[in-house]
Amino acid sequence: MKFEEMAKMPLTSLPTSFYKMANLTEILGGPDIYIKRDDVMDLAHGGNKTRKLEYVFADALSKGADCVITMGGIQSNHVRQTISGAARLGLESHAILNIPVPEMKDALSMSGNYLMDVIMDGKIHIVDGSDDDCIAKMQSVKDDLIATGKTPYMVPMGASDGIGSLGYMACARELMIQWENAEVTPSHIFVGTGSCGTHGGLLAGLKYFGNKTTKVIGVSVSQIEERKVADVKDILKQINDVIELPDGLINDDDIIVKDSYYGKAYAYPTEEANEAVKLLAKTKGILLDPVYTGKCMAGMIDMIKKGDLDDARDIVFLHTGGAPALHPYAEYFL
Ligand SMILES: Cc1ncc(COP(=O)(O)O)c(C=O)c1O
Incomplete structure (x- = not known):
């Protein structure tokens, strides 16, 4: 299949806005900084998963699904958008959630994305364990649903597979x-990279549509460079299985990952990320989040300060959403 032939279920109005952040550029004193506002979308507070879900839900519906199952951390933006999309399309949704920061269990399960998941009637299955345990639980929930006559569709973590990454x-x-x-001809675009579908899809898309100049810089939110590079490669392979690149x-060497900014582990806050959240909030009135976009912005700021981007022309920050996760992290800002 060609990219243009892939089915898409519209879930938000596009394009999202793109503009220059003149005052941030002035404060940081580096190259001109632009922002792409993928945090503003129609599915319950929006974010990067909405674009992926447009392709994923089209696939689910074409296969006759009447319910979806997905997984993520209890503060997952992906899960919130999946449940929102399912509700909008009249599908039942199941979410397998684990708790990446056990010290924050109470805060994470009283507010933010989790609260919204429940309000939107997502069926929640909490797993006291790793991502692998969640994957096993997804399979058992799937078997149970099939046994009751349902047709479930599995949405992988982050909707990061060959179909979702088309978004x-x-x-x-x-x-x-x-x-x-x-x-503008940006030399770099920055993206927070977790399950790597956003990074991989963006890289594939820029090349596929003929951009020869813009480097995609993935700021890891969870793992060392080698792991993320391998994950991006895997995503590219999965895209290739769907649409043959x-x-x-x-x-x-097109796959660039920076791994100095995620701190202790996934979803653990860092001081630099929290400072980046405050900087964008006070200079632009834009809300980032402590888990993804704050860490990505902290990485971009650090690279500007260190002179790593002195040769850059225009740089773009892809705002992938996530502000609902600010609520459980309130203690770091109040
Ligand atoms: C706000 C936000 N930014 C970035 C990402 C990372 O995207 P990906 O999982 O495609 O790497 C996520 C994933 O959940 C996210 O919620």
Whole structure:
């Protein structure tokens, strides 16, 4: 199949906005900084999963699904958007959740994304264990649903598979049109990278639609560089299984990951990320989050300060959403 032939279920109005952050550029004193507002979308507070879910839900419906099962951390933005999309399409949704920061269990289960998941009638299954335990639980929930006559569809963590990642190929095309209209040729675009579908899809899309200049910088929110590079490669392979990319489209050195900014582990706050959240809030009135976009912005700021981006022309920060997770992290801001 070609990218253009893939079915999509519209779940939000697009394009999202793209503009220059003049005062942040001035404060940081580096290259011109632009922002892409994928945090503003229609599915219950929006975020990057919505674009992926447009392709995932189209696939689910084409297979006759009447319910979806997914997984993530208890503060997952992906889970919130999946439950929102399912509710909008009249599908039952099941979420397998674990608790990545056990010290914050109470805060994480009283507010933020989790609260919204429950309000939107997601059926919640809490697992006291790892992501692998969640994957096993997804399978057992699937078996139970089939036994009751349902047709479940499995949405992988982060909707990061060959189908979901097409959402960020579409975003790459959207960005390229916006860049042309704004007469900018960005040298770098920054994205927080977790399950890597956003990073992989964006990279594939930029190359596929003919961009030869923009480097995708993935700021890891959870793992060392080698792991993330392997995960991005795996995503590219999965995309290739769905839409066959031209040979030699992406080289190994196109996959760039920075792993100095995630702190102790996934979802543990860092001082630098929290400072980045406050900086964007007070200079732009834009809310980032402590788990993903704050860490990505902290990485971008650090690289500007260290002079790593001195040769950069225009740089783009992809705001992937996540502000609902600010609520359980309130103690770091009040
Ligand atoms: C706000 C936010 N930013 C970035 C990411 C990372 O995206 P991906 O999992 O595609 O790497 C996520 C994933 O959940 C997210 O919620």
